[in-house]
Amino acid sequence: MSGSLPDDTEVLIIGGGLTGLTCAVLLHEAGHSVIVVEAADRLGGRAHSLRNPVSNVYLADLGPTWIWPEAQPFAAHWLQALGLGLTPQFDTGDTIVDMATHGSPTRHRLPGMDGSYRVDGGTTAIVERLAKRLPGSAIRTGTRANRIACEAETIKVSTDNIALPAIRARRVIVATPLRVAASAMNWWPALDSRVTHLMEATPTWMAAQAKAVAIYDKPFWRSKGLSGRIASRMGPLIEAHDHSGELGDPAGLFGFIGWPRQARHINANILQSAIITQLVRCFGEEARTPDYFHIEDWAENIFVCTPTDVTEPPQHPQLAPSLLRKALWGGRVFLAVAELATVSPGLIEGAFHIGSEVAKSVSATLR
């Protein structure tokens, strides 16, 4: 099927997150030639895990953490197909409620997190298993698409990779956050203004959030009858959870940082010590010296987060307007990102769903 385009490709996918990779795997397995260009120097987009720099052992998820397989058939199907197991989120024991301006945090028994599971090996394992199903030559990381131009027979995508200045494709799938696609790419001719407006108006789920992870030699909170959960209005972490392996190794905690992006940015040097102080207040002295500590600030990732995402209050993902699910430029360009899914928009489930739907639509137009 790729015979008519020896140097280029039938389908070019811009963005190597879960949605772009799902599209790429399905199209490749349906016999189409595909190239994925990914701006970052790694695949996965928001799906990203921390690994031990020496042993490469998985330590923690820096983007998404949970899957709810009983309610998410697409994620459940894909994880099974990729041979990845799931472990229930640990939630045995008391939650620390850290709300009092004076006085110590208190212990409470809160409802559990039944149905929330973590992917064995972290969400990076999903990315790696998807990428393994593609030929190595199909993936170009460190390659940012900056211009999409409609030509008579093909779509020409220019990139900032000097080794790969332009690629021509019969179909292009733009699998980047919609606001990034609208603001950081030059479309020629310009997109219909209604489409641009809707792209700019669609928030990218969690794009402006930041997560902290602290890895310890053992899950010391468990032996105190604590679940590792914190609910707080007092510290930088507004919410934290156990992030250990099933049997407690590696042992870790993760939390969402409540400080807005500007405060995180200006006070970067004091943020870590403020989080450690909070963990010590909630869990005791053993929390003071993690083996690893990492803050992942998604608001600093220009391939995911735009200034609009930072200034807007976070909103739960809504169903995006159907106009954005219609192919552009006479059926040759398609938008595909988790936020566009009609099922679980903004979530991993949504990424698998929209990735599969768009792959089907693109394949149908090439037959």
Ligand SMILES: Cc1cc2nc3c(=O)[nH]c(=O)nc-3n(C[C@H](O)[C@H](O)[C@H](O)COP(=O)(O)OP(=O)(O)OC[C@H]3O[C@@H](n4cnc5c(N)ncnc54)[C@H](O)[C@@H]3O)c2cc1C
């Ligand atoms: C902190 C956090 C916590 C989350 N928690 C959960 C959770 O617990 N459960 C859950 O289901 N979901 C969660 N999510 C959401 C989940 O991460 C997303 O649904 C999913 O990863 C989206 O995948 P995607 O491929 O659609 O988009 P992205 O992951 O955003 O992928 C888009 C890709 O496009 C690339 N790109 C951008 N511009 C260009 C360009 N010009 N050229 C080439 N490439 C480009 C980006 O680098 C990126 O790799 C969370 C997200 C975050 C950030």
